Amino acid sequence: MATTVAGVFAAGLSPFHNRHTSSVTGGFKPQRNVRVYASSATTRPPVVSSEQQPSTTNVSNNGRFVNSSQVETITESKAESESDSESHRLSLKDYFEQSKELARSSDGGPPRWFTPLECGSRLENSPLLLFLPGIDGVGLGLILQHQRLGEIFDIWxxxxxxxxxxxxxxLVKVVERTVRSENYRSPKRPIYLVGESVGGCLALAVAANNPDIDLVLILANPATCFSKSQLQPLLPLLEVVPEQLRISMPYMLSFMTGVPSRMVMATVAKGLPLQQTVGEILENVMALSSYLSVLVDSLPVETLLWKLKMLKSASAHANSRLHAVRAQTLLLSSGRDGLLPSQEEGERLRKMLPKCDIRRFDDSGHALFLEEGVDLVTVIKGASFYRRSTYLDYVSDYLPPSPHEFKKIYEHVRWFDLASGPVMLSTFENGxxxxxxxxxxxxxxxxxxxxxxxxxxxxxxxxxxxxxERNILVRGMAHPMIFTKLREGRLPDLSTFDTARTMGAVPVSATNFYRLFSSKSYxxxxPGGMREALHRKGEDYKLFWPEQSEFVRMAARFGAKIIPFGVAGEDDMGQLLFDYDDQMKIPYMKAFIEDLTDEAVKLRTxxxxxxxNQPVHLPGVLPKIPGRFYYLFGKPIETAGRKQELRSREKSHELYLEVKSEVERSIAYLKEKRENDPYRNIFSRLIYQAAHGFESQVPTFEI
Structure with missing residues (x-):
């Protein structure tokens, strides 16, 4: 563990290097063999590094992955061999051991910043992330997230x-001084404040006092609802409870956070052999017991009483300043928080904060960041909350999914892949x-x-x-409604579309077209947009394209290859029963559709x-016994060297009509050819795979 230790300490070593005066670092002893630094709360801690190599996923200019370890298949053996940061992720056992060491080595000195060692290698111009801990104050609450966060943030x-x-x-002043100093140092980069529990109150207070600084708040179960908390009755109880019972208070608090039960559940979820599972659980329980014993020693009742009073003060302070918060905010609310009514509080804060979004974790407890299934980087990416400058750039700020992330996403949609049995056909330049x-x-x-x-x-x-199949990330131009809403109402929550954003969806606009083409993306x-995807009865396979071209001249400007493609199979998957025209005949449904449409950003006005005509509605579809999806990607159409020619409105329109004609021809080809596919029905495909293996490619019609 000494070579991959979080930047707090290695096993058996003190947590900070003594490089300041004793009034700052107190009695901390120098590290041995590990470069770790302490700083006062107003001094920038040096960025440190370890022997670990960064595992950041990068994309080359052509949209393909540079890292040779990227997956090309979804097989288990390929996934296991990935040099993915998930394999380096620390565990709860590491949290217990390092917290124990830090608590024992800690002095009574002032608060200070530290940078974990494994967070030393990151992207260029990474924004600063300040982690503000919960009531324990240790600062290791992100330990399970350090490896991944350290690839894209400068973490303190x-x-x-x-x-x-x-x-x-x-404490507010301590964080404020750092925020102002770092904003002065890098005024064009945002500063992230990640706070849990009382740390969330701290982040809100700092944001309220500094509305002119570009802050991004990520708050996990903020303690602004302390007055409704189960901790509230502890304050008078601690003052009168007998001494022999006081020792049990830290134990009780620990179990109320849900960490011990989550630790056991995470071990069971690994699916290890029974003997190994039992052994790992016992090992973790011993680490937890050791941690709790140190917690009891270092958290006497007087200290616990002080922290609870501070929590009450923090809640009152933050609530009194909510009206002044202007920072972009992401709320993370747990559904099984044993300490705070976090989901109820999340809804309250979302209504009060002007630029606020929320993500719910219905099965999670209070210590959200210490749960094995929670990946903060994935949450940030899915919510489109990662940016390195004043405004989000959907191209330069985009972080492609790691192999582990894609594997998790694919597991959720694999059933649809199986049901649709997609047949992919492509065309070479010779036709x-x-x-x-x-x-x-x-x-x-x-x-x-x-x-x-x-x-x-x-x-x-x-x-x-x-x-x-090709290790290519395709960036879809999507309707703006999956990125923003004009107002809160009946449209689905934005979290519904996190997967689409993680996989590279971009709001359709001329600016984003330009940026994607300039980065040589796929x-x-x-062109038919929502009108085509939400078509009416009898409009199967009908194109609804604008009269004038919206993409030819932009493609020609960058010499992009245009590939028309057709798809067939929607009529094999479902039958449209209740379309837009039917719904508009019902007064209630008509009003509902009008409300939905008013909430969405308008296109092609x-x-x-x-x-x-792009009203937002959901057609009623009767599922069928699944048939098959067929795709034909036509011959690439070159625009390189035709920039001047295609500046002509007439010439660009001719090419536009050619692309449209090729799409229609591809659809007709697929509809005709699929009649000769012996495996068009899902049952015939399942029988074939049962005989040849479920990873085998099911045949189709002759080409």
Whole structure:
């Protein structure tokens, strides 16, 4: 463990290097063999490094992955061999051991910042992340997240010694001084304040006092609802409870956080052999017991009483300043918080804070960041909360999913992949059609232009197959409604679309087109948009494209290859029974649709015809026994060297009509050919896979 220790201490070593005066670092002894630093709360801690190499996932200019360890298949053996940061993630046992060491070594000195060693290698221009701990004050609450967070943030963790008696108002000043100093040093980069419990109150107070500084708040179960907490009755109880019972208070608090039970559940969830599972549970219980014994020694009743009073003060202070908070905020609310009514409080704060979003963790406890299944980096990416400058850039700020993230996403949609049995066909430049994606160009920029099936289900197998078979990340141009809402109402919560954002969805706009093409990305565009995906009865496979081209001249500007593609199979998956026209005949449904549409960002407001008719609604579909999805990616159309030619409105319109005609031809080809597919029905495919293995490729029609 000494070579991969969090930047607090190695096994058996003191937590900080004594490089300041004793008034700052107290009695901490120098480290041996590990470069770790302490600092006062107003001094920038040096960025430290370890022997560990960064495992950041990068994307080259053509949209393909640079890292040779990236997966090309989704097989278990491939996933296990990945050099993915998930394999380096620390555990609760590490948290117990390191907290124990830190508590024993801690002095009564003032609060200070430290940077974990494994957070030393990160992306260029990474924003600063200040972690503000909960009531324990140790600063190790993100220990399970350090490895991944350290790849994209400059992380400082606030350590408040056990015997420290700094009032909450002074803690606010401590963090404020650091925020202002670092903002002065890098005024164009945001500063992230990640706070849990009382740390959430601290983050809100700092944000309220500094509305002109670009702050991003990530608050896990903030203690602004302390007055409704089960901790509230402890205050008078601690003052009158007999001495022999006081020793049990730290134990009780620990179990109320849910950490011990989560530790056992995480071990069981690994699916290890019984003997190994039992052994690991016993090992973790011993580590927990050792940690609790130290906690009892270092957290006497007087200290616990002080912390609870500070918690009460913090809650009151933060609530009194909520009206002044202007920072972008992400609330993380647990459904099984044994200490605070966190989900109820999350809803209250979301209504009060102007730029606030929320993510709910229904099965999680109070110590959210210490749960094995919670990955803060994935949460941040899915919520589109990662940026390195004043404004979010959906191209330069985008972080592609790690192999582990993609594997988890794919596990949730694999049933649909099995049900639809997708057949992918592509076309070489000589016009030859082949099964698979071999005809797709190896370098970008590439623009895929195609037909949007009912409800857009075809996009799921399309994007996953490009990742699995060709290691290509396809960036879909999506409706802005999956990124923002004009107001709160009846539209689905934005968290519904986190997976789409994680997989690279981008709000459709000319600016984002420009940025994607300039980075040589693979871009997916549906000119028919929502009108095509939410079509009416009898409109299967009908294109609803604008009269004028919206992409040809932009593609020509960067020499992008345009690949028209068709899709067939929506009529094999479901039958449209209750469409927009039917719903508008019912007064209640009509009003409901109008409300939904008013909440969504409008597109093509200057267009005419059906393509501008994009009311938000959900068609009623009767599922069928699944058939099969078929895709045909046509011959790439070159625009390189045609920039001047395609500046002509007439010439660009001719190419636009050519692309549209190719999409229609591809659809017709697939509809005809699928009639000769002996495995079009799901039952025939299952029988074939039962005989040949479920990883085998099911045959299709002859090409």
């Amino acid at each position: 963790c606030l350590h408040i010694p056990v015997t420290d008696r700094t009032p909450f108002s002074d 030859k059609i082949v099964r698979g994606l071999a005809g797709i160009p190896s370098e970008g920029p590439v623009l895929f232009v195609g037909y949007h099936m009912l409800l857009g289900f075809e996009a799921v197998p399309l994007i996953s197959r490009f990742w699995i 871009v997916l565009l549906y 200057d267009s005419e015809g059906e393509v501008a």
